[in-house]
Amino acid sequence: MTISEIRREFDALSENEWQSFMEKYSEDERSGVQKLVKSCQLRMEKAAKENERLENMLTYEKKYYNDCVYICGIDEAGRGPLAGPVVAGAVILPKGLKIPYLNDSKQLSEKKREELYDIIMDQAISVGVGIIAPERIDEINILQATYEAMRQAIHQLEYQPDILLNDAVIIPDIHIPQEKIIKGDAKSLSIAAASVIAKVTRDRMMKAYHELFPEYGFDRHKGYGSKEHIEAIQKFGPSPIHRRSFITHFI
Numbered sequence: 001m002t003i004s005e006i007r008r009e010f011d012a013l014s015e016n017e018w019q020s021f022m023e024k025y026s027e028d029e030r031s032g033v034q035k036l037v038k039s040c041q042l043r044m045e046k047a048a049k050e051n052e053r054l055e056n057m058l059t060y061e062k063k064y065y066n067d068c069v070y071i072c073g074i075d076e077a078g079r080g081p082l083a084g085p086v087v088a089g090a091v092i093l094p095k096g097l098k099i100p101y102l103n104d105s106k107q108l109s110e111k112k113r114e115e116l117y118d119i120i121m122d123q124a125i126s127v128g129v130g131i132i133a134p135e136r137i138d139e140i141n142i143l144q145a146t147y148e149a150m151r152q153a154i155h156q157l158e159y160q161p162d163i164l165l166n167d168a169v170i171i172p173d174i175h176i177p178q179e180k181i182i183k184g185d186a187k188s189l190s191i192a193a194a195s196v197i198a199k200v201t202r203d204r205m206m207k208a209y210h211e212l213f214p215e216y217g218f219d220r221h222k223g224y225g226s227k228e229h230i231e232a233i234q235k236f237g238p239s240p241i242h243r244r245s246f247i248t249h250f251i
Helices: 003-011 015-023 031-056 108-123 132-140 142-155 191-214 227-236
Strands: 069-079 086-092 127-130 163-167 177-179
Touching: 003 031, 031 108, 069 142, 069 191, 086 142, 086 191, 108 191, 127 142, 132 142, 132 191, 163 191, 163 227
Parallel strands: 069 163, 163 177
Antiparallel strands: 069 086, 086 127
16 A cells, blocks of 8 residues: 555544554554554554543542432533623533543633533533523622522433532532532533533623623623723723622722
């Protein structure tokens, strides 16, 4: 086979064909072929490292595999912004499911979050989303609004969870066992999945708000307190989606 033909074969490989490809061409002395063999080896090493990371991120879930049917991760997006809602995600994944490159949403690019969002929605057993509006945040404060969004997300699930794995909080008024995990979105796949759902949902909402209020730049900063955003508030005044209790220093 020519090197071009072997390259096309390499490009079409699935993960379970990498080893056989390497064995097939390991004795081929052509430098172009050896580069492909090396590339295949690097792919295998990268995949093995990612698999190990994913296994580590199932540590908390595995604690409950024997006693729980539905293990749910909970996380939020939007506690800190000056505008827009706070959004919570609740995700029940099949036991043992590993979604490559799933991680804390803050560690992912927007493109990767969007890709993972679709995968989670397709492969999860159930997904719930809670959304609390700015006026409610002003009324009860952001912490209580976050709890309310999380309860809303849980109630939207198709199945009641047996255990909740939460990112750094214990949710009041929920009669389901809970485990609080500090920085849980980087330690638990279920929480990481919930963080992606919450973040993508909120970002999409802020982009839609940008169409209504383009002068604030919501599509860029998503409501967070950037210099650009603060200057826009000072110039145009607050929009209907600004959290009045968050912007007293600027107006």
